[in-house]
Amino acid sequence: MPHVVSITNLGSLGMTPFRFVFFALLALRSFVVVSAATAQDEPPRSLDPRLKIELFAENPQIATPTGIDVDHAGRVWAIESNTHFPPEGYQGHPTDRVLVMADTDGDHRADKITVFRDGLTHTMSIAVKPVWLEMVDGRGLKVEGKNETKLLSSDPQPSTVNHRPFYVFIATRRELLLCTDTDGDLKCDETKRLVHLETTGNYPHNGLAGFAFDALGNMFFGFGENLGADYKIIGSDGTTLSGGGEGGNVYRCRPDGSKLERWATGFWNPHASCFDAFGRLFTLDNDPDSRPPCRLLHIIPGGDYGYKFRNGRKGTHPFTSWNGEIPGTLPMVSGTGEAPSGIVC
DSSP states (O other): OHHHEEEEESSSOOOOOOOOOOEEOOEEEEEEEEEEHHHHHHHOOOTTHHHHHHHHEETTTSSSSEEEETTTTSSSEEEOOOOOOTTTTTOOOSEEEEEEOOOOSSSSOOOEEEEEEESSSSEEEEEEEOTOOOOOOTTBHHHHHTTEEEOOOOOSSSEEEOOEEEEEEESSEEEEEEEESSSSSSSEEEEEEEOOOOOOOOTTTEEEEEEEEETTSOOOEEEEEEEOEEEEEETTOOEEEEEOOOOOEEEEEEEEEOOOOEEEESSSSSEEEEEESSSSSEEEEOOTTTTTOOEEEEEOOTTOOSSSGGGGGTSTTTTOOOOOTTTTOOSSSSEEEESSEEEOO
């Protein structure tokens, strides 16, 4: 049974702020996705007595959450995946959805759920627009203006005198979308395609995924190995990058999908990324068939992290590097557990 759980800090961790990278979305008040197998065996437990794990939402409130984010009002925005290899005779919702889950009575459990966006397929990642990120309209004008959003402590819904748009970034296997709530009802009123992928590859979770935003307002995302199929990734301004067989990549663009560029290469599937307080980009990379472990990587521009699908998907070819063994390739920061799916810096 899928769960979304919250993790609360019960005391000072005694660490210098932002000096550590935490896996699986561990933060002062964060949320993690728990696999169905773990949830059926026993509830997740913290190995640190200063952290408390609480159940926030569960089936039938949500089925198979694959990505989450938390907004300024404490609402949890979660992807409900119904299209990723559904079993025969699946009785769930026919498409993926983005659900907004709120705790309105302060008991740390979701009790109000709104469907923000429906009709999605192979949806992997979600990011609520960071409060500091400036957005522009089609004419290049800032849309934030001087409108102020007033949050009432007793109401998780933002109350606005002059409502300003609320932006949510969504990654599916083939598209990066910007969904906008223009009237404050927590429903997507406008959808803009920022980046799209053209390829014959169709495996559900080795396409586009993961969002990270740097201090200059650039957006970063990952692209998996695509099983070696040729591809084109096309930005909103027509910028087109092509390839096939080189392995996964990390890309950078503007939040409107323009100025697309490849930032680093040599991955299996760079599924999630984040920036720390020093502006360093970290990425979680899954491992090929026969070359563990999964990796935590520090990403630099132009970096090559060694994996090449054209050398074989097993990852054991002598010309494929996994920990900087070959000159010109970079090593991992550390190995991780199997199939890492989230990171917070």
